[in-house]
Amino acid sequence: MTALHASTATTAAPDTGSGRLPRRAGSVVGAVVMLVSAAAFVIPLLWLLLAPTHTRDRLTSGSSLTFGSFADLGRSWSNLMTFGDGLVLKWLANSLGYSMGAVVLSLLMVAPAGYALAMYDFPGRRLVLNATLVTMIIPQAALILPLYLEMVKLQLIDSIWSVVLPSAFFPFGVYLTYLYYNDNLPRSLVEAARLDGASEWRAFLSLGLPLGRQALGLTGFFCFVQAWNQYFLPFVMLSDDGRYNLQLGLQTLISSTGAVNPSYGATTLPIHQPEAALAALITVGPILVIFLVAQRYLRAGQIGGAVKG
Amino acid sequence: MTQPRKRHAAPYLFLAPYLIFLAVFGVAPAVYAVWVSFETPEAAFAGLANWTAVLADARLLPSVRNVGTYLGLWLPTMLVLVTGLSLLAHQRGGRLSAASRFAWYLPGAVTGAAAALLWLFMLSPGISPFSPLLRLAGVSSGTDLLSGQGLPVVLTVMATTVTAGGWIVVVYAALNTVPPEILEAARVDGATAWQVTRYIKLRHIRPQLSLMLISSFAYGTQIFVEPQVLRSAFTSQVSETWSVNQLAYFFATQRGNFGMAASLSLMLLGVGLLVAAIVIAKTDLYATGARKGAR
Numbered sequence: 001m002t003a004l005h006a007s008t009a010t011t012a013a014p015d016t017g018s019g020r021l022p023r024r025a026g027s028v029v030g031a032v033v034m035l036v037s038a039a040a041f042v043i044p045l046l047w048l049l050l051a052p053t054h055t056r057d058r059l060t061s062g063s064s065l066t067f068g069s070f071a072d073l074g075r076s077w078s079n080l081m082t083f084g085d086g087l088v089l090k091w092l093a094n095s096l097g098y099s100m101g102a103v104v105l106s107l108l109m110v111a112p113a114g115y116a117l118a119m120y121d122f123p124g125r126r127l128v129l130n131a132t133l134v135t136m137i138i139p140q141a142a143l144i145l146p147l148y149l150e151m152v153k154l155q156l157i158d159s160i161w162s163v164v165l166p167s168a169f170f171p172f173g174v175y176l177t178y179l180y181y182n183d184n185l186p187r188s189l190v191e192a193a194r195l196d197g198a199s200e201w202r203a204f205l206s207l208g209l210p211l212g213r214q215a216l217g218l219t220g221f222f223c224f225v226q227a228w229n230q231y232f233l234p235f236v237m238l239s240d241d242g243r244y245n246l247q248l249g250l251q252t253l254i255s256s257t258g259a260v261n262p263s264y265g266a267t268t269l270p271i272h273q274p275e276a277a278l279a280a281l282i283t284v285g286p287i288l289v290i291f292l293v294a295q296r297y298l299r300a301g302q303i304g305g306a307v308k309g
Numbered sequence: 310m311t312q313p314r315k316r317h318a319a320p321y322l323f324l325a326p327y328l329i330f331l332a333v334f335g336v337a338p339a340v341y342a343v344w345v346s347f348e349t350p351e352a353a354f355a356g357l358a359n360w361t362a363v364l365a366d367a368r369l370l371p372s373v374r375n376v377g378t379y380l381g382l383w384l385p386t387m388l389v390l391v392t393g394l395s396l397l398a399h400q401r402g403g404r405l406s407a408a409s410r411f412a413w414y415l416p417g418a419v420t421g422a423a424a425a426l427l428w429l430f431m432l433s434p435g436i437s438p439f440s441p442l443l444r445l446a447g448v449s450s451g452t453d454l455l456s457g458q459g460l461p462v463v464l465t466v467m468a469t470t471v472t473a474g475g476w477i478v479v480v481y482a483a484l485n486t487v488p489p490e491i492l493e494a495a496r497v498d499g500a501t502a503w504q505v506t507r508y509i510k511l512r513h514i515r516p517q518l519s520l521m522l523i524s525s526f527a528y529g530t531q532i533f534v535e536p537q538v539l540r541s542a543f544t545s546q547v548s549e550t551w552s553v554n555q556l557a558y559f560f561a562t563q564r565g566n567f568g569m570a571a572s573l574s575l576m577l578l579g580v581g582l583l584v585a586a587i588v589i590a591k592t593d594l595y596a597t598g599a600r601k602g603a604r
Contacts, residue, residue, distance in 0.1 A: 030400070034401070034409040035409070037409070037413070038413065040470075041474065042415065044428070044470070045419065047431070051430075108326065116320040120316075122320045122321070128331075131331060137527065142581075143334075143335075145561050145570050145574055147334065147338045149341060150333075150337060165334065169330040171335065174327060204323065232533050247422045247423070250538075254422075254541050277426075280419075280423045283422070284418050284420075287419075288415070288418040288419075290418075
């Protein structure tokens with residue numbers, strides 16, 4: 001944080017005395033580039049927020065970056081609910097359940113694992129760290145088909161566990177927590193607790209957990225986002241559309257209605273562009289809220305270069 | 310060395326739940342994939358038959374070409390955009406910089422199927438707020454856009470808006486850790502803004518940019534969701550084996566040939582790890598320490 005203030009101070013006074021005018025012009029161009037690119041990034045989001053408030057006709061005739069009416073928003077909602085008798089709400093509940101289940105399970109294993117890797121020297125420690133790094137780099141998509149075969153053997157196919165358990169395996173969180181404990185929890189503190197007669201478990205509970213809160217919070221954040229965005233995994237594991245998550249449900253909605261491509265997949269359901277946009281909004285809504293909350297942590301750069309794309 | 314026995318057991322007990330998951334959902338699927346890739350569908354030893362069958366499959370080359378075109382567009386776009394915007398935001402500072410970084414980062418919330426749906430709308434003339442631009446580009450319908458080589462461009466736009474903002478956060482944070490003494494020394498020596506950018510800042514953020522390229526490459530080669538979702542609306546424009554991963558899925562589900570699916574997955578993984586190794590060797594990713602630089 002001190003580095004942040006120091007460097008903004010030096011960049012705020014970059015003038016070296018030569019070329020005042022070109023620099024001024026450069027700064028205007030820079031500002032325009034930033035504004036235009038920021039607008040290009042945000043306009044689709046704005047459109048998504050506003051689209052469900054329009055009727056289909058108004059939306060397709062180009063008045064899309066304005067607010068329509070609450071009545072039309074209500075109509076989009078009730079139209080959307082005709083799909084599979086409120087199936088979208090079921091998907092929402094599933095997504096919440098899968099993601100929170102994955103977060104709780106992953107935190108239960110990440111906290112003690114990161115703590116142990118940072119606080120103890122024991123045979124096999126390097127091996128565990130290396131295996132963690134490697135599984136962290138392997139994109140999960142590469143393992144999904146073998147996971148599917150494994151789940152067939154375990155007879156967990158089409159159950160919620162086939163989605164929750166693989167989502168809860170989060171090596172990135174273990175690595176993040178390990179690094180954090182390494183830097184922020186001196187071993188001497190744990191040693192002092194031992195001298196005071198605390199058991200290993202007691203030391204973890206009273207020192208490790210409270211002092212690791214930040215890393216565990218970040219792990220929970222990343223794990224939730226990752227679990228919420230799962231698509232390939234439930235796509236392969238689940239066949240009953242009542243168990244789908246929102247990402248998978250959204251695709252089902254697109255392919256079984258004419259919502260996106262009117263010349264295709266015609267049904268009698270009133271699911272058109274505003275309803276599809278509303279479904280997409282429900283899908284991204286919770287993540288958008290989490291992003292807004294997490295923004296100040298991310299800006300502080302606490303997670304640094306460890307972030308995955 | 311004279312620790313009581315209890316203390317020896319403690320780390321293993323703390324690690325136990327994670328180790329079980331690591332074994333079952335990390336190591337086992339990888340090992341199992343290798344095993345299956347050498348088996349026939351009847352579970353007999355197949356030697357290299359699956360591997361050669363994949364390499365001889367007529368669908369492989371088009372899917373590799375598709376993903377290659379996409380990566381060829383996407384990775385340079387990311388490199389230029391993330392580097393440029395981060396430097397710009399950092400040079401400028403202040404409120405406009407903070408607001409822009411926030412705007413770049415927000416679309417990261419819209420991923421996968423939702424992103425595919427949203428961008429289908431954004432690229433459909435009539436409904437899109439970018440309609441005038443689309444008309445300028447001569448696009449009159451979604452069908453237009455996705456036929457031919459349009460799909461890699463659409464995917465590039467999509468993936469860039471989703472991931473660029475997060476990487477800008479990372480690179481910007483790294484720029485904040487350029488030691489002030491060095492900038493001060495450069496200023497005293499009369500370095501121009503361009504020289505400071507070229508010789509100090511760009512060098513400083515190299516580990517972060519390499520990390521971005523490695524993980525973007527790994528995730529890009531695995532692309533599955535977006536073409537799959539676009540396909541559900543435009544069946545005749547987007548092939549069911551457009552990407553390599555879709556082809557692997559096709560082998561597993563349409564052909565019931567898990568051996569071929571597994572060997573293709575492993576080839577894809579091998580390429581990803583190879584490229585990661587090359588980028589790590591070519592840059593000082595470990596030497597400088599990406600995480601140290603980002604503080």
